[in-house]
Amino acid sequence: MDGKTYTYQSIARAVLDQGIDTMFGLMGDANLFMVDHYVRNCGATFVPVSYEGSAVLMALAYSHVSGKMGVATVTHGPALTNCVTALTEGARGHIPMVLLAGDTPVMTPQNLQNIDQRELVKVTGAGFEQMRSAGTAAHDVAHAFFRARVEKRPIVLNMPADFMWQEAVHETKTFKAFKAPAYVPEGDDLDEAVGMIASARRPIILAGGGAVEARDKLVQLADRLEAPLATTLKAKGLFNDHPFNMDIFGTLSTPAAYEVIAKSDCLVCFGTSLHHFTTDRGALMKGKRIVQVNDTVTEVSKNFHADAALVADAGLTAGNIVYWLDEAEIPASGFTRELDMAALTAHPPARATTAKDGFVNFVHALDRLEEILPQNRILATDGGRFMTEVWCRITVPDPKSFLVTANFGSIGLGLQEALGAGFAAPNRPVVLFTGDGGFMMGGINEFNTAVRMKQDLVVIVCNDSAYGAEHIQFLDRSMDPGLAMFDWPSFADVATALGVKGVTVRSADELEAAIVEIENRTTPLLIELRLDPNDVPRMRI
Template identity: 70%
Template structure:
């Protein structure tokens, strides 16, 4: 091992000292020597992406699935501008990440690729940290890792290219991150909240992404109250196999579960900001008491004003509520005794209507739910196809679900599927993407998955159109032809890129594709050919 006395070596060493074993990125003249040192001097793994924005998305999904700080690296100028959408997605997804971004030399203000990188990063919602001098490398890297974890967003560490071969002083400098729970609810507001919960006859517990770690405590509270459990999309799978789990709450609920939510009289919300899609723009929260618990004060009151708001840890608050219910000998509500869970969780399928040369999308999803590996990590790209996937495909737990939904973008799914696959190499990753999203961002990274030999199953919902726009033209009785595309065969593209591609135009061909999954070696792509007039509408 070299002496690590140059800046590029010290940055690599600092990443290693912070527990980073995998780094995603694309090399350029401002970061290539750092990447080389990370791999050769410290035994790190570098996963090269085909596009800079992809490396951000890979690190994002890697962090979500692994629970670690995701790390990516890019060079300066256009490399960083290529990351704008990805950084916005990651920032709005509240994922701790560090991005080691090179910058043009400080002594060349007229450099062809020079831009104000600080202002660029700020526009995405990510944080910015400057590598100040060669003497402060350890402290600056430590600050970036610390902020990423505390602020729960990407922090871009700006690294001037002319620093890299300068002498550096490096001392191990890993800052302790405050990870204790955010406190226990107390006082009059807690008393009022418990009073609302105790008097409820039809209470319901809703958990969001901020309450995933409190699963056991929320189940104890639900069992104590005899209240059904539901989750937001980001907590999908949290209560899987619980007898009174009604699955996703809101516009993605089954019709029966939607009616049940409407009939409840008190909703106890843990770790959710109550997005418009969760509340159906407030309709599901009318005429009922709302108790909202979140450790993040900015999550409370954004969508609607709750009747009781507790800035506190979800698990500890649930335990506290159970304690006082027991102390006051409050009887259980009995609400769950009325429920027929199979009816509440079954999404309608309807008759199978197919046009010659196409497969029924809903029926294909119902078949794939049973046929795909049950220990899967499910990743979804954006598009009108995605809501049916969310409703009909199950996951083992929230960390096994990666939805690229934070910025409303399409074309991010395959990149995040790669990151998920690197994080969990012993598990299959299933990606659902639309044709437009795959053309926009999937093709350039499918070969990355091939190079990495990932256990990746890609399902393309190919209606040869930008479907959400297609249906708007149809609704207004206008010509939708501008939304329609004659794409090349995605199955043939997958094969040409080193994977295996299968086209599906009938139920028989779907069964052939499913059979091929059993013998897959590396990435496989199944192209579902769909009638653009027969794809269900989005449920949001």
């Protein structure tokens, strides 16, 4: 090199300046020199993917599991259009990450790959940041990171290719993100909320993904009220060790828990937008007072209009409510004394013998896998009709160890997020449950990445040889489901062909043999559960 500093070098150093030493991506003419410098000169790690959208998904999972910023990079045009679904998934999940996207040279608008990248990004709900010049590259990278943190969504930094070999003067830039919690409300709204809680005889404390950091304060409030605790899907595992943990609230509750929720007279909801899966389309809200606390004003009354709504920090507000309950000497509700928690949280078991020849009973398989999968696992799930039983029956250590790729309703995103989680927590095993359609759509190409990168990954393919949701709809209308059926290749054989272990499970006995393989694994492992498409539980959403 000639001793000069070029823009591609400044961009790579700027990412490292943010404390990020792992980047996911696929190289092209607009980002290859930046990636090369990031690896060879900055000593960082680059994880090459097979498909551009995979890089974004891996970065999203990396952010969620590690708490650090996930970073991905792709080149321009079709590379960015291949990221649309992944960016939408991240934006709707409020997951911060930065995508360094090349752009076609400003001076060659006739470039075949030219597209209005700002407009493309806009429709996904992600943010767009334009790199202004070679001289502002480091500042623009730092500002993209800042925006991702405070806006809680993906930010795409647009990098024109013709900037890369322009000279730059690198200056380390970092912008501190605001961490002060939202205010504690005062006045009539707070008085009204406290009054509803104080008068409740059967209150429940509900925590969503936005209240995970407030766990201890929510437990304090629940104990003060003698109220059970529950979570939305995204906060699954938050109250694992609490004696009055009802687990997931809503359509995924056990029948017994659903009955208790229906009897409740007050729900105190923290960090949740009260999605219609959580409320069972409003059915679980009837006959009770609803107090909603959320630090994001757009999430308050987004899906349901509460009786009292506070735009505030979850932990500070929970503590404040306890203070006023004590000041007014409000007695505890005693609700938890009425509850049989073992019965409340028990999902109906299955018998292995109910499956037809050539198939394994899905619920039995889940119950056995729950018993033997590594306890310190990270759990990732793809989309599909199998997923709700997985969410209910497979536990997680905490919400950060749980990846739900259902923010946009897409299938085919789970394997990529599982890989990102593996890089975020390299000393922990990752378990992915995916359907056959999802694995074929987005998993099979990146399973090769798992093999190349030697990930500690267990992939469980729930293969009913169908697109399950469509199969159900055809049957519900007494129509032939044949168009929703597929004769896939053996996924276990595909795994074996890629150089790792693949196991097919067609019976309870073969399931036990697969369990031995889980315990003895030394490489990524794929287990193919062969399921009867007419004997898979319906989705509970």
